[in-house]
Amino acid sequence: MTDKIHFDRIAIIGAGLIGSSVARAIGRAGAAGTLVVSDRDPAVLQEAREIGFADDFTPDAGEAARDADLVIIAVPVGAMAAVGEAIAPSLKEGAIVSDVGSVKEAVFKALDPVLPKHTHLIPGHPVAGTEQSGPKAGFASLFDGRWCIITPPDGVDKGALGKLTKLWEAMGSTVEIMTAPHHDLVLAITSHVPHLIAYNIVGTASDLEEVTRSEVIKYSAGGFRDFTRIAASDPTMWRDVFLNNKDAVLEMLGRFSEDLTALQRAIRWGDGDALHDLFSRTRDIRRRIIDAGQDEEAADFGRHHEE
Amino acid sequence: MTDKIHFDRIAIIGAGLIGSSVARAIGRAGAAGTLVVSDRDPAVLQEAREIGFADDFTPDAGEAARDADLVIIAVPVGAMAAVGEAIAPSLKEGAIVSDVGSVKEAVFKALDPVLPKHTHLIPGHPVAGTEQSGPKAGFASLFDGRWCIITPPDGVDKGALGKLTKLWEAMGSTVEIMTAPHHDLVLAITSHVPHLIAYNIVGTASDLEEVTRSEVIKYSAGGFRDFTRIAASDPTMWRDVFLNNKDAVLEMLGRFSEDLTALQRAIRWGDGDALHDLFSRTRDIRRRIIDAGQDEEAADFGRHHEE
Numbered sequence A, B: 001m002t003d004k005i006h007f008d009r010i011a012i013i014g015a016g017l018i019g020s021s022v023a024r025a026i027g028r029a030g031a032a033g034t035l036v037v038s039d040r041d042p043a044v045l046q047e048a049r050e051i052g053f054a055d056d057f058t059p060d061a062g063e064a065a066r067d068a069d070l071v072i073i074a075v076p077v078g079a080m081a082a083v084g085e086a087i088a089p090s091l092k093e094g095a096i097v098s099d100v101g102s103v104k105e106a107v108f109k110a111l112d113p114v115l116p117k118h119t120h121l122i123p124g125h126p127v128a129g130t131e132q133s134g135p136k137a138g139f140a141s142l143f144d145g146r147w148c149i150i151t152p153p154d155g156v157d158k159g160a161l162g163k164l165t166k167l168w169e170a171m172g173s174t175v176e177i178m179t180a181p182h183h184d185l186v187l188a189i190t191s192h193v194p195h196l197i198a199y200n201i202v203g204t205a206s207d208l209e210e211v212t213r214s215e216v217i218k219y220s221a222g223g224f225r226d227f228t229r230i231a232a233s234d235p236t237m238w239r240d241v242f243l244n245n246k247d248a249v250l251e252m253l254g255r256f257s258e259d260l261t262a263l264q265r266a267i268r269w270g271d272g273d274a275l276h277d278l279f280s281r282t283r284d285i286r287r288r289i290i291d292a293g294q295d296e297e298a299a300d301f302g303r304h305h306e307e
Ligand SMILES: NC(=O)c1ccc[n+]([C@@H]2O[C@H](COP(=O)([O-])OP(=O)(O)OC[C@H]3O[C@@H](n4cnc5c(N)ncnc54)[C@H](OP(=O)(O)O)[C@@H]3O)[C@@H](O)[C@H]2O)c1
Pocket: A013, A014, A015, A016, A017, A018, A019, A038, A039, A040, A041, A044, A061, A074, A075, A076, A077, A079, A082, A083, A100, A101, A102, A103, A125, A126, A127, A128, A129, A130, A131, A132, A133, A134, A135, A234, A237, A241
C-alpha cells in the first residue's frame, strides 16, 4: 500500500470557487485531520458553513492558520499580501504556506517578505476553473485530470514540496514543477490573453451604434455567446491577474496584435490562401487538446441538443 | 387549425452540417412532398444516403433542382455562384431559391445575375451551427429556438417570402427580416470577428518560442481550449466568409483593435479601475443572453463534472 497523504490540520483562506473546491477535494481524499476554512465575507462564510465542506469555519484568517501544517490561500492575487500579514503571527514552525493564485511571481513577491522564515512558502496554481464564483460554484472533481503547477522557490524544502505534491495528486491533479516566471508566460498565452480578448470583444460589441445591443444578444449563437461566458468571470480576480502579470501579458498581447494585423491585411487584399492555411493549422491543436484529455470532443461544447 | 406549410418538391444543394440539418428539420416538420439532396462530393453523398434524411440523392445539382418549388443552397459562400449556374437551366417558373450562407450581400450579388428572372431569389441565414462539418454532424433540432435571418431583395414576392418564413418557423426558428448589408454588419460582430480572433490566438499560441506547443496543450483548460473549439471550424467556409464580408469585418476589427489598445494601455499603466469597469459591464451581456434563451446557464459550457 502506498502511504496516503495526511496533514493534521489544513487551513484554507478564501471560500470562493477555488477555495471551496479545494476543501471539497481534500475532504473527498480524506487528507486532513481537521480542515478549517476562513473567508472575510460573512455571507460567503455562512454559505460555506451551510454546505459544510470543512470541520470549522471562521472569519479570522489568523485563527484558521494557527497550528496548521498547511495553509492554502485562495483569494484574488491582489489580496495575497494582506492575507499573508494576517496569518504570519500564528504560523507554527515548519508550516507550509501555499496558494492557488493565477499568477505566480507576484504572489511569491507578495508573500515572501511577510511570512516568518520558519515556514515554507511554496506557491501553486491548479489550472482548472469555471466562470462562476463563490462557495456554491465549487465541486470536488474540479481538479480531476487537470494540471496543478507548483513553482517552488530556490532552495525549497524537499519534504514540504513532496507533501504538497502528494496532496494535489490526492485531489485528482497531475503536478508539474516550473519556475514562477515561466508559469506566468505560459498562463499569459493559455489563459490571461484569451480572457482579455474575450472581455474586449464583448466590450466592443456593447458599444456599437450601427448594431444594437439587442441584436448582439439575439444573434449571439453565431459564436459571440462563447466569448460572453469567458467574459462573465470575476472582475476582481481578473483585474488582479492583469495588474500582477503585466509583462508577460503585454508581451503575448503584442504578438497577438501583430498576428491579427497580418490577418487583417490578408482579408483586405483577398489573400484566401493565407486565411485557409491558418484556419487549417489551428484544427490540429484542437485535436491534440482532445487527445490529451483536456477537453471533450462533443460538438458545441456538448451543449444539449435533442435529435 | 393553422395550415401547415408544404412544398411539393424541395431540393437542398450541399449535404454538410447545415444542408443535412435543414433536410432533417424539413423531414421532422413533414414540409416536403419530395425532398432531394445533392452534393458534389461522392463520399458525402454516400454518407447522406446511408443516413437517409431525404427521398432522393443525386450528385447533379441541376437534376435535384428540376421541378423544385424551393431550392436551398447550403454550400460555402464562395461556391454559391457555381451552384447558381448549375441549377439555373432547370429551375421552373416561380421556383423560390434560397440559401443558408453566413454572408448575405455577396451571396445575393453572386446568385442574382445567374438565376432566371422567372424565379424568386430570397437569401437566408440560420444563426445556428457547431464547429463540425459534414452530414453526420447535422441534427434536426439545430434550428430550434434560434433565429433565421431572411434578407429579401427590394420588390420581393410577398407570397414567396411568406412561404419561406413559414418553412423556417416549421423548422423551429424565429424569422427576422433585415437588409443584407445590415445582416453582414451584425454578423461581423456576433460571429465573424469572434471566429477571426479565435483563429488568431490559436495561431499565435502555436508559434511561440518560449512556450512549447505541448505546454499550450497541457494548460489549455485555463481558457485557451474554448478558443480552439471555435478555431476548429471549417477552413473553407470561413475563408469564404472573410473574403465575402470584407468591409464589415474590417470595420468591426478596427474597433476591436482600438479597444484592445486601450486595454493594453490600462494594463501598462496599472489602471485597475478601467479594467474592473469593463470586466463588470461584460457580465451583464452574458446574463441577457441566458435570459434570451440563446445559451445555457450551466458553468463551463455545461461540460460534464461529477460531484
Ligand atoms: N476562477 C478560476 O477559474 C480560477 C482558476 C484557478 C485559480 N484561480 C485563483 O484562485 C483564487 C481565488 O479565485 P476564486 O475564483 O475562488 O474567487 P472567488 O470565488 O471570488 O472567491 C474568493 C474569495 O476570497 C475572499 N477574499 C478576498 N480577499 C480576502 C481576504 N483579504 N481575506 C479573506 N478572504 C478574502 C473573497 O471575499 P470578498 O468577496 O469579500 O472579496 C471571496 O469570498 C484567485 O487568486 C484566482 O486567481 C481562479
